Amino acid sequence: MVKIRPFESADAGKLAELCNNKKIFDNLRDYIPYPYTLQDARDFINHCQVHDPPMNYAILHGDELCGAIGLVPQTDVYTGSAEIGYWLGEPYWGKGIMTRAVRLMVSYGFEKLDLRRIFTSVFAHNPASARVLEKAGFQFEGTGRKAVIKNGIVRDELRYAILKTTS
Numbered sequence: 001m002v003k004i005r006p007f008e009s010a011d012a013g014k015l016a017e018l019c020n021n022k023k024i025f026d027n028l029r030d031y032i033p034y035p036y037t038l039q040d041a042r043d044f045i046n047h048c049q050v051h052d053p054p055m056n057y058a059i060l061h062g063d064e065l066c067g068a069i070g071l072v073p074q075t076d077v078y079t080g081s082a083e084i085g086y087w088l089g090e091p092y093w094g095k096g097i098m099t100r101a102v103r104l105m106v107s108y109g110f111e112k113l114d115l116r117r118i119f120t121s122v123f124a125h126n127p128a129s130a131r132v133l134e135k136a137g138f139q140f141e142g143t144g145r146k147a148v149i150k151n152g153i154v155r156d157e158l159r160y161a162i163l164k165t166t167s
């Protein structure tokens, strides 16, 4: 059973324990630090609590916190579109959890936030994340060639998006 709920202050310890993992850092943007400390987790949770409605959610497997998922609403001509981002603690990989969490977050974005488009970019060396998006109904929109630099290496990124309606 996969659920999402807003973060609570008491989540900080488990969040820090799970996110302090180089394999997670290697697939995320650099603003998420590594090592990832308890203070980083507390700061993140405080930041999450500023938004109403919430934009970042804890992912629960049963009653266990196992990861995080969030939306970044866009502005200006991109209003109505939001970028989705997510990570899962390594002990929980390969169980279909993130596919279900992405579906829940997409429903939230379309039904509660009235978004028309949700998109993200995946580093080309992360086929598991691309597969999650495909299973959750996202379409591949193209490759950003040499779009990112991570750990000092220039890489391509894969752009995926899902629309509220296809018309």
Ligand SMILES: CC(C)(COP(=O)(O)OP(=O)(O)OC[C@H]1O[C@@H](n2cnc3c(N)ncnc32)[C@H](O)[C@@H]1OP(=O)(O)O)[C@@H](O)C(=O)NCCC(=O)NCCS
Pocket (backbone or CB within 6 Å): 023, 024, 027, 028, 086, 087, 088, 089, 092, 093, 094, 095, 096, 097, 098, 099, 100, 121, 122, 123, 126, 127, 128, 129, 131, 132
């Ligand atoms: C990527 C990540 C979110 C996947 O979460 P998960 O819950 O394990 O994903 P799921 O179990 O729902 O689905 C994973 C799919 O990828 C597939 N997969 C896993 N490793 C793969 C690989 N090396 N190549 C191709 N497919 C792969 C799995 O087989 C599965 O597909 P299937 O159901 O068709 O068999 C998780 O590993 C993670 O958080 N990684 C680190 C952070 C990260 O990458 N965040 C996303 C940034 S865009």
